[in-house]
Amino acid sequence: QSALTQPASVSGSPGQSITISCTGTGRDVGNYNYVSWYQQHPGKAPQLIIHDVSRRPSGVSDRFSGSKSGSTASLTISGLQAEDEADYYCNSYTSSNTRIFGGGTKVTVL
Amino acid sequence: QVQLVQSGAEVKEPGASVKVSCKASGYTFTSYYIQWVRQAPGQSLEWMGWIDTDYGYTKYSEKVRGRVTITRDTSASEAYMELRSLTSEDTAVFYCAREGRSASTFDLWGQGTMVIVSS
Numbered sequence: 001q002s003a004l005t006q007p008a009s010v011s012g013s014p015g016q017s018i019t020i021s022c023t024g025t026g027r028d029v030g031n032y033n034y035v036s037w038y039q040q041h042p043g044k045a046p047q048l049i050i051h052d053v054s055r056r057p058s059g060v061s062d063r064f065s066g067s068k069s070g071s072t073a074s075l076t077i078s079g080l081q082a083e084d085e086a087d088y089y090c091n092s093y094t095s096s097n098t099r100i101f102g103g104g105t106k107v108t109v110l
Numbered sequence: 111q112v113q114l115v116q117s118g119a120e121v122k123e124p125g126a127s128v129k130v131s132c133k134a135s136g137y138t139f140t141s142y143y144i145q146w147v148r149q150a151p152g153q154s155l156e157w158m159g160w161i162d163t164d165y166g167y168t169k170y171s172e173k174v175r176g177r178v179t180i181t182r183d184t185s186a187s188e189a190y191m192e193l194r195s196l197t198s199e200d201t202a203v204f205y206c207a208r209e210g211r212s213a214s215t216f217d218l219w220g221q222g223t224m225v226i227v228s229s
Contacts, residue, residue, distance in 0.1 A: 001172065001173065003154065034213040038155070038228050045205060045222055046147075051215040082151040097169055099145065104154040 004029065004102035005091055009109040012080045020105045022073040022090030030071030034093035037066060037075045041086045041108055050075060077107070085109045111217035114206055121226045122196050129192040130223045132206030139187035140164040143209040145216055146180060146191045156202075160209065161189055185189035196227045198219040 005023040012018040018089040022029065022037075029035055035053045038046035048057055053073060063078045070085035073092070077084055112222040119129040132144060138156035144156035161180045164177045168180050174193065182189045189206060 015143075027174055032213070034215075036214045036216065038216070040155075045219040046216070047219070048215065048217050051210070051217070052212050055216065091157070091214045091216070096186075098156045098171060099160070099214050101147075101155040 001027075001094065001096075001100070004092060004100055005086060006088075006090060006102040006105045008103070009106045009108065011110055012077075013110045014080055014082065017078045018080060018107065020075045020077075020088055020090075020107070022075070022092075022102045024071050024092055024100070025075075026071060027096075028070065028071075028092040028094040029073050029090075031095065032093045033068070035066070035068060036091045037064075037071040037073075038089045038091065039084075039086050040057055040089065046089065057060050080109055082109050112218060114208060114218055115138070116204075116206060116220040116223045119224040121228065123229055124197055124227055126196050126227075127194040128191060128196060128225050129190055130206075130225070131143065132189045132220050134187045134189070135210070137208075139182075140184055144180075144182065144189040145207045145209050146178075147161070147205045147207060147216075149205070150199070150202040153202075155216075158191070158204075167215050193225075198227050201225065202226045214224075 037050035040046040053068045055068040066077045088105045115133045145160045179192045207222040208218040210217035
């Protein structure tokens with residue numbers, strides 16, 4: 001199964017909002033609300049920032065929000081800050097009871 | 111302290127096998143699945159498989175099925191990932207992660223284990 005589709009890179013200026021898309025199929029994103037997002041800084045393990053499409057774990061900034069429409073999930077980062085510069089990955093449950101990641105998006109703060 | 115601690119870096123020759131361990135502490139080991147994820151240098155995250163730590167059921171990705179075995183030792187609160195017939199394409203950082211109450215919610219990660227495959 002191919003990876004979920006994410007844009008390779010997204011950039012924005014401090015204070016702006018950016019949105020990262022994550023497109024799957026009816027076998028994963030389109031059929032389940034088990035979509036999560038991870039932030040990964042260089043040399044570090046990924047960190048969960050959104051789960052179940054739009055839920056934020058305790059301690060995660062409310063500048064991060066998630067949504068889904070059809071087979072495309074989205075992560076929005078509001079009030080972009082320098083510390084948000086990182087790689088972001090989406091993940092979904094699939095109809096085969098496997099999990100699948102997106103190809104990752106590099107966020108650059110200009 | 112709730113954490114996953116993985117075994118140290120490995121260097122293997124092509125054709126060999128590697129076994130990475132993941133020790134859980136601070137929570138009930140058998141209440142959560144353990145997932146295994148790898149990341150080749152400069153590449154994206156790749157899901158490899160999971161283990162139901164309570165019953166021992168497993169599921170693997172099509173890409174590594176046949177070469178990977180995930181096991182656990184409930185008495186030691188440890189999970190293991192063994193990958194066989196290594197090639198240079200298996201050079202990667204391998205992570206274990208706890209799957210939370212919802213599917214695909216990887217809420218706790220190990221520190222990662224670098225595996226280098228080189229002759």
